[in-house]
Amino acid sequence: MNQSVTIELRQWIVEHAAAGFSREAVMASMVASGWQEAVARKALETTWKDPAPVLTQPAPAVRRDGVRHLPDLDLSLSPRQIDAGDRMVDVIASLNQPRVVVLGNLLSADECDALIESARPQLARSLTVATKTGGEELNPDRTSSGTFFARGQTPEVARIEARIARLLHWPIENGEGLQVLHYTPGAEYKPHYDYFDPDEPGTPTILKRGGQRLATLVMYLSEPARGGGTTFPDAGLEVAPVRGNAVFFNYDRPHPSTRTLHGGAPVIEGEKWVATKWLREREFT
Template sequence: MGQTQQITPQLRQWIVDQAQAGNSAESVLQAMLASGWQEDVAIEAMETTLRGHLEQRAAEQGLPPAVPVPEPHLDDAPLYVDAGDRKVCVLQSMYNPRVVVFGDLLSDQECEQLIEFARPRMARSLTVQTKTGGEEVNQDRTSQGMFFARGENELIARIEARIARLVNWPVENGEGVQVLRYVPGAEYKPHYDYFDPNEPGTPTILRRGGQRVGTLIMYLAEPEKGGGTSFPDVHLEVAPKRGNGVFFSYDRAHPSTKSLHGGAPVLSGEKWIATKWLRERRFE
């Protein structure tokens, strides 16, 4: 068929039928190649067809449309990712929900410096007040915290550039780094990081940079017991290992992303973390 191969409606329907029958993407691709389809044409047909099919199903269920999200380059299942000034380990990768656990994301010195700079500015953590777009004390979140302005100092600018390289998302689309301290008994009950489209304060919040589409939690100090990051929908808990981080993204503001997560109670010792939220657009 050479250069004249066309992605026809019949081919798209066949791909959808194969997916609905439970056939893997790899087996469908191999069947197309065996039938004489060029690899680039076959891959494009699969990607566009399945993406369109999923969006159609989502729309039928009343879900908001999906948007682009940050995504590390993990197609070749690398053990390490080049984050510019540092090689970062890939410890775990999950696709539904999209969760990646990174090792050696921060050095011990960087963890200590973040805590040192943040400690004098700590106060009771607040959450976004979705009714108004403001902030409020929330009984579900019993930590202390503070925010660094984006690029506030050399340390913050270096870490933000590393994160941007790691997850392929512009520095300017990130909120400021937030540092949080959890003492024994402190926790953050399961929640979503995106802003609920049905809340009256959400339009005000979105004017500053659109929806949140990704979160990176970096562990700065380990508790003796407890304090893991949990994803209840998939029964996953990430241990708060110093220097490591857990990244997750959510392409629509809906529970179907399975991005429900929480900070389990600290049972002994203190947990310090740094959180970076990523927005659709430049965050102002």
């Protein structure tokens, strides 16, 4: 399997160097996360600078009153379940840094099937944002196929979007269209960040459609027999793809300090279907 040194990997190395981790520890972490040793070594050699760099962190998203304002769940009373309007959603596990919440029973079996069947005829090789231009491009790190739905395009999509808006306290119109992805054996999405890098020339164009991404919700529509988990290398966490469950995470700034590096581990046996919802600062057009 071919791997390449990505901008996300370089950012991750810079962050960990600035945090005081040794070269050896960073190298071991990369290899443990699935990077080939030769690729990891090349990334270190071309990225690591002595002395270790000091990072300047961009300011977080804030309201006018100075309080951070992000899509999030209210877990202040440690609930076992949360009322999402038309169903009760289970809180399975949560982390504070990075902010990651694993949810159960977010989707019904019928909803999972309906999304898969609606998406199946429209599938095409998944693209990623072209950070140089603001468009889209093929990326060898992402080997799934998928399709986007417009907001409210089908009854199932509209119902799920309303549920997500209530659950995360974020307007429906601030969400990108739901994306359904299909992974067959060997397909994966290598570790990456979902925010738009402010240093890339295409980012201003991307931000015109609704500002920065602030949060991600990945919903599992099927269960591969082996593999296919959602990994968070900085947190040492892997979320199993359980049908109807979901994983939510947010990021208050477009910076590796959010520790939201994540990826879709390769499917080993079976197939994986997921639906992803990205949430923006403003109305997504």
